[in-house]
Amino acid sequence: MSVRNSISEKKPRLTLVGAGPGDHELITIKGAKALQNATVILYDALIDPKIFEYASPRVIKRFVGKRCGLHTYSQEEINEMIVSYALTYGHVVRLKGGDPFVFGRGYEELAYAGSFGIETEIIPGVTSATSLPALKKIPLTTRGLNESFWVLTGTTADRKVSNDIFLAAQTNATVVILMGLKKLGEITEIYKEANKENLPVAIIVNGSLPNEQFITGTIKDIGLKVNESDIHGPALILIGEAVSLQLDKTATFIKNIENQLA
Numbered sequence: 001m002s003v004r005n006s007i008s009e010k011k012p013r014l015t016l017v018g019a020g021p022g023d024h025e026l027i028t029i030k031g032a033k034a035l036q037n038a039t040v041i042l043y044d045a046l047i048d049p050k051i052f053e054y055a056s057p058r059v060i061k062r063f064v065g066k067r068c069g070l071h072t073y074s075q076e077e078i079n080e081m082i083v084s085y086a087l088t089y090g091h092v093v094r095l096k097g098g099d100p101f102v103f104g105r106g107y108e109e110l111a112y113a114g115s116f117g118i119e120t121e122i123i124p125g126v127t128s129a130t131s132l133p134a135l136k137k138i139p140l141t142t143r144g145l146n147e148s149f150w151v152l153t154g155t156t157a158d159r160k161v162s163n164d165i166f167l168a169a170q171t172n173a174t175v176v177i178l179m180g181l182k183k184l185g186e187i188t189e190i191y192k193e194a195n196k197e198n199l200p201v202a203i204i205v206n207g208s209l210p211n212e213q214f215i216t217g218t219i220k221d222i223g224l225k226v227n228e229s230d231i232h233g234p235a236l237i238l239i240g241e242a243v244s245l246q247l248d249k250t251a252t253f254i255k256n257i258e259n260q261l262a
Contacts, residue, residue, distance in 0.1 A: 012086035013120065014086055014110070019048075019095050027126075028124070042064050042093070042095065043062070043095040046098075047065075098125055128208075133242075137246050139245060146241065165177070165190055169196065172240075177236070181205075185223055199219045201243060202238040203222065203238070205234065213231045
């Protein structure tokens with residue numbers, strides 16, 4: 001029996017794996033095991049190449065990522081590739097940055113593969129929405145400061161600012177905006193209209209990686225700081241009073257909490 005025929009007889013299955021926010025060590029143990037057992041890995045642009053140390057040296061790797069509107073493959077083509085590779089080689093791991101179900105179109109891929117009778121599984125990943133603020137020691141929720149946090153996309157399918165940002169600007173929630181750097185000007189204008197010019201803002205680019213960039217400011221000056229820094233790449237925008245806790249105010253915050261408890 002040929003190697004090709006032997007491979008084709010493997011049971012087709014798809015595992016969606018969240019790779020985490022960037023640093024390859026932030027993948028879950030279960031995700032790393034899936035890579036080890038994969039026959040094919042279809043991976044996105046925001047993947048640290050070191051993550052393939054967890055995979056078999058014989059695995060087939062295919063880049064299917066998207067960056068700044070430049071798509072190697074359309075989503076429809078990626079869906080078809082998943083099915084084709086699974087039927088031909090067996091176990092396909094679709095490796096996606098962050099968590100596949102947080103603005104990752106993971107459900108679409110899972111449903112498409114399932115429609116062909118392919119066994120599917122999802123291994124959640126550490127989403128950048130919560131992990132990158134944590135790595136910068138910025139809490140998303142803090143007693144006495146806010147009661148919630150919102151995770152929003154900066155750009156909708158029709159390339160417009162999400163209407164949810166208008167709603168979020170009216171609250172005291174910490175707001176995490178993904179894929180919104182190009183819309184930063186429009187986002188800050190929304191907050192200015194809500195009379196929140198002095199609200200703290202942080203921007204994290206290439207978070208958790210060696211080339212990470214981190215900028216802090218307020219609604220009124222963050223745009224200027226970004227332009228001066230000439231940053232570019234996958235960014236997370238963080239807006240809210242909680243951002244100020246990263247700016248050498250931890251001791252003051254703890255003292256205020258102690259006073260409340262006294």
